[in-house]
Amino acid sequence: MRETILVQKKKGYIDFKFCETISAGAGLILAAETERCRILRFRNNRPTLTGNYPKNPIIHQFLGELGFFKILDIGYKPLSFDSDEKSSTQFITMRTARRDQGQELNYVTEVFGTGSVQLDNEAKVSLYEGLLEAMNNVTAHAYPIKHQEAYNWTLPYQWWAAGYWDRERREIAVLIYDMGVGIPATLKQDGYFADIQQRLGLGNSDQDKIKLAMEIGKSRLQSSHRGHGMATLRHAINLVSDGSLLILSGMGRYYVSNKSEKTMALPSDINGTFIEWRIRDENMITWKFNDG
Amino acid sequence: MMAEDITIDVANEFNRWPAGRFRRDGRYSGERFRQEFLVPALRKQGTVTIKMDGAAGYGPSFLEEAFGGLVRKEGFSKNVLSRLQIETSRSNRKKLIREVIQNASPETASN
Numbered sequence: 001m002r003e004t005i006l007v008q009k010k011k012g013y014i015d016f017k018f019c020e021t022i023s024a025g026a027g028l029i030l031a032a033e034t035e036r037c038r039i040l041r042f043r044n045n046r047p048t049l050t051g052n053y054p055k056n057p058i059i060h061q062f063l064g065e066l067g068f069f070k071i072l073d074i075g076y077k078p079l080s081f082d083s084d085e086k087s088s089t090q091f092i093t094m095r096t097a098r099r100d101q102g103q104e105l106n107y108v109t110e111v112f113g114t115g116s117v118q119l120d121n122e123a124k125v126s127l128y129e130g131l132l133e134a135m136n137n138v139t140a141h142a143y144p145i146k147h148q149e150a151y152n153w154t155l156p157y158q159w160w161a162a163g164y165w166d167r168e169r170r171e172i173a174v175l176i177y178d179m180g181v182g183i184p185a186t187l188k189q190d191g192y193f194a195d196i197q198q199r200l201g202l203g204n205s206d207q208d209k210i211k212l213a214m215e216i217g218k219s220r221l222q223s224s225h226r227g228h229g230m231a232t233l234r235h236a237i238n239l240v241s242d243g244s245l246l247i248l249s250g251m252g253r254y255y256v257s258n259k260s261e262k263t264m265a266l267p268s269d270i271n272g273t274f275i276e277w278r279i280r281d282e283n284m285i286t287w288k289f290n291d292g
Numbered sequence: 293m294m295a296e297d298i299t300i301d302v303a304n305e306f307n308r309w310p311a312g313r314f315r316r317d318g319r320y321s322g323e324r325f326r327q328e329f330l331v332p333a334l335r336k337q338g339t340v341t342i343k344m345d346g347a348a349g350y351g352p353s354f355l356e357e358a359f360g361g362l363v364r365k366e367g368f369s370k371n372v373l374s375r376l377q378i379e380t381s382r383s384n385r386k387k388l389i390r391e392v393i394q395n396a397s398p399e400t401a402s403n
Contacts, residue, residue, distance in 0.1 A: 017358075094393065095300065098310040099312065099316075099317050099318050100312030100317040100318030100321065101309075101318060101319075102307070102309030102310060102311030102312075102320065102348065102349075103309040104319070105311070106308075106309050106348045106349075109348075110348070122382070123302070125348070125349045126349075128348055128349040129349040129350065129351060129352075130353075131352070132349060132351035133351045135311065135351075136312060136313065136317065136351050136354075137351040139312060139317045139318075140313065140317070140353070162369070229352035229353055229356075232351070232352050235384070250360070260392060263366070274336055
């Protein structure tokens, strides 16, 4: 999409006809890219990117709840389901804004304080504060002026956030994405960082740099360095017995749960930063549905 | 000047969704909170009580700029901690505020 619509300035069409599955994260990233293309590229006063409705009712429901059809400026009417294929997942409509907009961001986690699915308040606040830190990193680091000047397809300081709960898996999640330069590209390479990098045996791959940012967040607070608040991203996971944090940035993947920490290289650049928190703790989440 | 004790309720007097470090980051940033609320209150020499629980949450950047900025930018010593009463149900928030003040150093024009 980026290459066709933004770089080559051609028309594009998103065809969902054969789409059978899509993850929440992929949906959020697709929605963000679609929104950017439709904001930045017009022909005859119409966006050059359009699309059709999915035939798969679960994907139709997911994209509708996420707010994807609103981006395409078309309506959303849920399709009828066969009883055995109804989705157990409810998505929280995507929010997007520029810079630090706490009220917009809070919408994503506040859903878990008042509705059918209630998360323990301390975990909910920790999730929100993790999102706040991610949002502040977008404002402070993700879109450097040089990057904005080099590419005429950036939406500076923009972020997209969403969430969901799944009744069958007894899982809730919140996600945030930006289309900036990524954590590895903005990590400062000073002596302090180099010392920790050497001590932990980390290299210069993107996944190692994400891990380094998380480690630095654990060990110090300093205003002038990115990473001082990265540890905040982990607080919500530390509070629960079953939770995980996933960060995709540049070409790196970092995953931490209550049981393990893993890094790996991505096959291609994600062109930004994607962060997802998942919580599956029965003691922390109250499900208020008739079927239990 | 007579010392005057002041209470600041962040959610009611500032905003329920404070966010961001600098004013350019957003309307309810740590820098703005420090300049418009904390500094004027602390200049009155008494104890300043900050009620924090009504707000949705606080990012570390907001807290560092609001409280660490007292030492870094406003000329207060680290002893300013003794005049701050932080009312919050979250123990790690109080700890973080203490840390950002203790780790801060006054900024000079060159840094």
